Amino acid sequence: MSARGTRLGDKLLHVYTWLVIVWLSSPIAVMILFGFNDKKSKSNTTWQGFTLRWYGELFDISDLTVALRNSLVIAAVSTIVTVVIGTMLGLALGRHRFRGKGVTNFLIFAAISTPELVMGASLLSLFVSGNVPRDANTIIIAHVLFSLSFVVVTVRARVVTLDPSLEEAAKDLGATAWGTFRQVTLPSILPGVMAGAMLSFALSIDDYVVTSFVNGSTITFPLWIVGAVKTGIPPQVNVMGTLIFGIGVLIAIGNAVAARRRI
Amino acid sequence: MRRLTPYLLALPSWMWLAIFLVVPMVAMASVSLQTGNAIDGFAMTFSFSNYGDAIGRYSTQLVRSLLYGGMATVAMLVIGYPVAYWIAFKGGRRKSVYLFLILLPFFVSFVLRTISWNFLLADNGILFGTLKGWGLLADDFHVLATTFAVVGGLTYNFLPFMILPIYVSLERVDPRVVEAAQDLYATRAAAFRRVVLPLSLPGVFAGVLMTFVPATADPINAAILGGTSNTMIGNIIQTEYLTNLNYPTASALSFTLMAVLLVGIFVYARALGTDNVLEAAAR
Numbered sequence: 001m002s003a004r005g006t007r008l009g010d011k012l013l014h015v016y017t018w019l020v021i022v023w024l025s026s027p028i029a030v031m032i033l034f035g036f037n038d039k040k041s042k043s044n045t046t047w048q049g050f051t052l053r054w055y056g057e058l059f060d061i062s063d064l065t066v067a068l069r070n071s072l073v074i075a076a077v078s079t080i081v082t083v084v085i086g087t088m089l090g091l092a093l094g095r096h097r098f099r100g101k102g103v104t105n106f107l108i109f110a111a112i113s114t115p116e117l118v119m120g121a122s123l124l125s126l127f128v129s130g131n132v133p134r135d136a137n138t139i140i141i142a143h144v145l146f147s148l149s150f151v152v153v154t155v156r157a158r159v160v161t162l163d164p165s166l167e168e169a170a171k172d173l174g175a176t177a178w179g180t181f182r183q184v185t186l187p188s189i190l191p192g193v194m195a196g197a198m199l200s201f202a203l204s205i206d207d208y209v210v211t212s213f214v215n216g217s218t219i220t221f222p223l224w225i226v227g228a229v230k231t232g233i234p235p236q237v238n239v240m241g242t243l244i245f246g247i248g249v250l251i252a253i254g255n256a257v258a259a260r261r262r263i
Numbered sequence: 264m265r266r267l268t269p270y271l272l273a274l275p276s277w278m279w280l281a282i283f284l285v286v287p288m289v290a291m292a293s294v295s296l297q298t299g300n301a302i303d304g305f306a307m308t309f310s311f312s313n314y315g316d317a318i319g320r321y322s323t324q325l326v327r328s329l330l331y332g333g334m335a336t337v338a339m340l341v342i343g344y345p346v347a348y349w350i351a352f353k354g355g356r357r358k359s360v361y362l363f364l365i366l367l368p369f370f371v372s373f374v375l376r377t378i379s380w381n382f383l384l385a386d387n388g389i390l391f392g393t394l395k396g397w398g399l400l401a402d403d404f405h406v407l408a409t410t411f412a413v414v415g416g417l418t419y420n421f422l423p424f425m426i427l428p429i430y431v432s433l434e435r436v437d438p439r440v441v442e443a444a445q446d447l448y449a450t451r452a453a454a455f456r457r458v459v460l461p462l463s464l465p466g467v468f469a470g471v472l473m474t475f476v477p478a479t480a481d482p483i484n485a486a487i488l489g490g491t492s493n494t495m496i497g498n499i500i501q502t503e504y505l506t507n508l509n510y511p512t513a514s515a516l517s518f519t520l521m522a523v524l525l526v527g528i529f530v531y532a533r534a535l536g537t538d539n540v541l542e543a544a545a546r
Binding site: 091 | 370
């Protein structure tokens, strides 16, 4: 009975895995579907027919467009800052011995494990205590803070797998420290840096909780959506969500294909 | 110069973490001991009574958050473990495709996903509305604004964070070890219980850590799926900070939440026999 029982068990698990995948994807299907909903009333909760109208009127809600643009700019700026300083720290931790390494590791761990809510609340406490006006800059500060550890951890993981003799060889051949970094170190850690950058961009563009504490009157895409829940989510939100989803999936698939080619 | 390199590399991040992680915690600690109001200003009075007041007033929501977070974590473990197991041992060449499908929700904004989930569960939405139209459900059937909706939403939103670490630890288990156990006359169940399960515990530990804390502190699911009777501590902290401008109470609540979560993690780590939480989390 054992072999047949095993095969039946595996089959059941296979079906079960697919059920979980369908469950995980179902809200995405709903989001995509309702971007095509030809709704007549204010609410967009029942299916009323197919239309491409919202794709044409994508940018007709001006404050939604502003919110999306804010999110993209904030994500771009905070990603650049995070990747630069995070890669530096990742290199230091992965390659060098120095005083304060233990404390640094602890801080990285603390930044990852602090609940977002507490991080947002503590930043607000700082800004209120110091009378710092809240705007796009305070949002960027917060986003760099919560993405930093993820970039450091990703880059460090890549750095420790590197063979230091490559860099030594470059130096023996007369390369300057900067030249060695640019021509040897950076290209070999680039996959880690890119992964960190994508992670940091995704975390930033998606964040609601921390942003809601430090935004002042600046509205980002997730904040706008939550604000619109009571009055009804317009189909344009679904269309934007669908387009962001599509672009993200295409980039991920492109990356995977490129990685396979290289091997 | 060479000796200075690591310090120069670390300096910008150190400054960022010191100014925006450490100092704010100190600021929050200080605010939590002040009294006053948003109009007249706040003054430091070292009044620890803020903590007593805040906990007294919001103990229901605090307990509810821990309960919901805990229930969702258990649900994720129960739902996610078999998925991780099947992909790790039976996924074959398609492993990465399955993992990609598990991660698919993350390509959609957390907020938008929760709202779509709300659409799906709406009383007269495409799922229940249709079923009611067919007469398969009672007309007054509803899921939104119940405990089930909030815990279900939390389970849904954080599930991939449970599946991935368990998958990673199962993936490292050498199938030959399992075969060896079976050669030694262990039944399939015994081999799982005595070999596979213990080897996957680091993944379970990491998964629980990655899901329990954010699920307990999450304000979005309760706000969008919970109605007025299922508010969690995250909603209270947000309202106290942003609407009521009651900074001392809000700070005291934030600290209480963090302390409770930290104590929970350490007790849990002890119970699981993981001596070094940092080490387990780093894996």
